[in-house]
Amino acid sequence: MAEYKYDTVVVGGGVAGLTATAYLARAGQKVLLIEKNMECGGLVNTFSRDGFYFDAGVRALLDAGIIFTMLKDLNIGLEVVKSPVSLGIENEVLNIKDINSLEEYRDLLKKFYPGSDSDIDEVIRIIRKIIKHMDVLYGIENPVFKDLKRDPGFIFKKILPWFPKFIFTVRKINRMNTPVEEYLKTIVKDPSLRDMISQHFFRNTPSFFALSYFSLYLDYFYPRGGVGKLAEALKDKLLESGGELKTETKITGIFPAEHFVKDGQNNRYKYKNLIWAADLKTLYKTVETGTLLPEIRKKIEETKATMFGNRGGDSVFTLFLEVDERLESFRKIAHGHFFYTPSRQGLGETHREELNYLLTNFSKVRKEEILTWMDKFTSLNTYEISIPGLKDPGLVPPGKTGVIISLLAEYDLFKQIQEAGWLDEFITELEDRILKVISDSVYPMLKDKIIAHFSFTPLTIENRTGSSEGGITGWAFRESMPVINKIQIADRSVLTPIPSVYQAGQWVYSPAGVPMSILTGKLAADKVLKNK
Numbered sequence: 001m002a003e004y005k006y007d008t009v010v011v012g013g014g015v016a017g018l019t020a021t022a023y024l025a026r027a028g029q030k031v032l033l034i035e036k037n038m039e040c041g042g043l044v045n046t047f048s049r050d051g052f053y054f055d056a057g058v059r060a061l062l063d064a065g066i067i068f069t070m071l072k073d074l075n076i077g078l079e080v081v082k083s084p085v086s087l088g089i090e091n092e093v094l095n096i097k098d099i100n101s102l103e104e105y106r107d108l109l110k111k112f113y114p115g116s117d118s119d120i121d122e123v124i125r126i127i128r129k130i131i132k133h134m135d136v137l138y139g140i141e142n143p144v145f146k147d148l149k150r151d152p153g154f155i156f157k158k159i160l161p162w163f164p165k166f167i168f169t170v171r172k173i174n175r176m177n178t179p180v181e182e183y184l185k186t187i188v189k190d191p192s193l194r195d196m197i198s199q200h201f202f203r204n205t206p207s208f209f210a211l212s213y214f215s216l217y218l219d220y221f222y223p224r225g226g227v228g229k230l231a232e233a234l235k236d237k238l239l240e241s242g243g244e245l246k247t248e249t250k251i252t253g254i255f256p257a258e259h260f261v262k263d264g265q266n267n268r269y270k271y272k273n274l275i276w277a278a279d280l281k282t283l284y285k286t287v288e289t290g291t292l293l294p295e296i297r298k299k300i301e302e303t304k305a306t307m308f309g310n311r312g313g314d315s316v317f318t319l320f321l322e323v324d325e326r327l328e329s330f331r332k333i334a335h336g337h338f339f340y341t342p343s344r345q346g347l348g349e350t351h352r353e354e355l356n357y358l359l360t361n362f363s364k365v366r367k368e369e370i371l372t373w374m375d376k377f378t379s380l381n382t383y384e385i386s387i388p389g390l391k392d393p394g395l396v397p398p399g400k401t402g403v404i405i406s407l408l409a410e411y412d413l414f415k416q417i418q419e420a421g422w423l424d425e426f427i428t429e430l431e432d433r434i435l436k437v438i439s440d441s442v443y444p445m446l447k448d449k450i451i452a453h454f455s456f457t458p459l460t461i462e463n464r465t466g467s468s469e470g471g472i473t474g475w476a477f478r479e480s481m482p483v484i485n486k487i488q489i490a491d492r493s494v495l496t497p498i499p500s501v502y503q504a505g506q507w508v509y510s511p512a513g514v515p516m517s518i519l520t521g522k523l524a525a526d527k528v529l530k531n532k
């Protein structure tokens with residue numbers, strides 16, 4: 001057993017923990033980042049297999065006024081390219097170019113749902129309005145990453161004129177918190193059309209967030225070498241600034257009264273401040289409160305109960321393909337980031353009510369019933385398809401293509417099937433169906449050209465990053481959230497009731513994703529520095 005001493009210990013080497021550590025190291029702190037895996041990055045990760053590079057988590061990045069501002073502030077050069085998006089239904093594909101593509105999206109929907117012209121016009125009108133709000137929200141470099149003392153011009157020329165618009169926009173946005181499924185019911189009568197617009201979003205996604213996606217499609221970018229390059233660049237920066245990194249080390253105990261954490265080998269890491277940048281249920285499971293004052297213990301127990309009363313949001317099933325076919329064949333069909341729905345029918349109740357029935361009656365349902373459900377689930381769903389080589393041809397062996405196909409998936413289904421002992425069979429059945437659906441529709445050249453394939457389930461995500469219920473962007477959307485969900489008070493999201501412990505990442509703010517994880521990493525580092 002060894003004992004180490006630090007100003008700050010950061011647990012979790014995803015983008016949140018990397019950001020916090022990079023900033024604390026830059027400020028001259030003696031700081032240690034502890035990551036349980038061999039590699040940092042968490043859900044921002046690129047790996048290679050047989051010469052093909054695949055993104056295991058997020059497929060492309062959105063700036064949101066945060067990522068580029070942070071990179072500039074930390075003086076990190078990251079080579080990026082645009083990551084254009086395509087939307088497809090059955091045999092029609094729309095390659096999104098700019099904001100005018102919204103008109104083409106309207107025409108595409110009208111073609112498939114000719115009886116819903118006025119409903120479609122209304123949806124497009126609302127999306128257009130939201131795009132204007134997004135321009136305000138993300139329209140300036142996020143001030144959290146600016147040194148306002150050194151750059152007073154930024155306050156007078158940028159923040160002051162922007163701030164009233166920001167407050168107005170936030171009020172508007174907060175009024176659009178209704179789950180998108182419910183919201184669309186008030187505008188669109190045809191349930192299939194509603195599915196087409198919303199079925200690739202997480203259950204109960206706030207309508208503002210869901211309907212803002214068209215504007216986000218225009219902003220996706222991709223680091224050369226894969227999204228994991230962002231995590232690598234942050235890691236290099238924190239090391240260059242004197243921060244320390246310990247990988248393959250899992251924190252198994254937090255002792256706030258004594259100011260140390262311990263790992264699986266019983267090594268102790270003493271801290272003045274701790275930033276927890278990983279799953280929050282794990283934080284509250286790991287913290288030892290025995291010697292704290294009773295009123296602090298009570299607060300911690302209350303927060304723990306709120307966390308455990310909630311669950312991680314939707315997870316994802318991902319199929320990775322190594323294909324013996326040139327990139328050009330795929331380029332002719334769609335961009336390298338593609339949301340594709342093979343049938344205009346829409347999932348209807350397949351995903352939610354029918355799945356719910358299967359899960360609540362799991363011990364009684366036959367395997368065949370689950371496989372029949374799976375037939376519908378795979379043929380009516382919306383897929384996110386990513387082809388890294390179309391964004392950076394260096395990511396595939398010459399003449400070949402790597403394809404990543406994913407769909408939202410329910411953690412509990414995989415968990416119950418694993419417990420029933422037929423997970424491998426279930427995965428094979430799911431992979432076969434996805435391959436059949438995609439090669440019978442949009443990519444016929446996949447037939448007979450697949451060199452190798454493998455997949456990740458929600459259980460893989462849980463095992464790899466420790467995410468509760470395999471959640472890929474933090475908490476499930478519910479009426480009452482266990483964390484802050486208002487942008488104007490985002491700085492409070494990093495506070496915990498545990499003395500000298502701050503939190504960061506996708507579990508501390510909702511809705512989350514890469515930009516909010518980075519932002520909360522910086523906010524947590526700021527609190528630590530202020531605390532000093």
Ligand SMILES: Cc1cc2nc3c(=O)[nH]c(=O)nc-3n(C[C@H](O)[C@H](O)[C@H](O)COP(=O)(O)OP(=O)(O)OC[C@H]3O[C@@H](n4cnc5c(N)ncnc54)[C@H](O)[C@@H]3O)c2cc1C
Nearest residue numbers: 012014015016036042043057058251278466505506513514
């Ligand atoms: C398929 C997919 C698609 C996505 N699409 C988007 C998108 O389009 N836009 C978007 O913004 N976001 C998207 N996301 C979400 C985004 O990637 C995450 O929200 C973000 O990367 C979370 O970063 P984080 O640092 O908070 O957490 P994580 O990346 O989960 O990092 C937590 C780290 O903590 C480590 N850890 C956990 N427990 C311990 C412990 N006890 N000791 C030591 N280390 C520990 C883990 O190994 C992990 O490395 C997507 C994610 C996935 C998987």
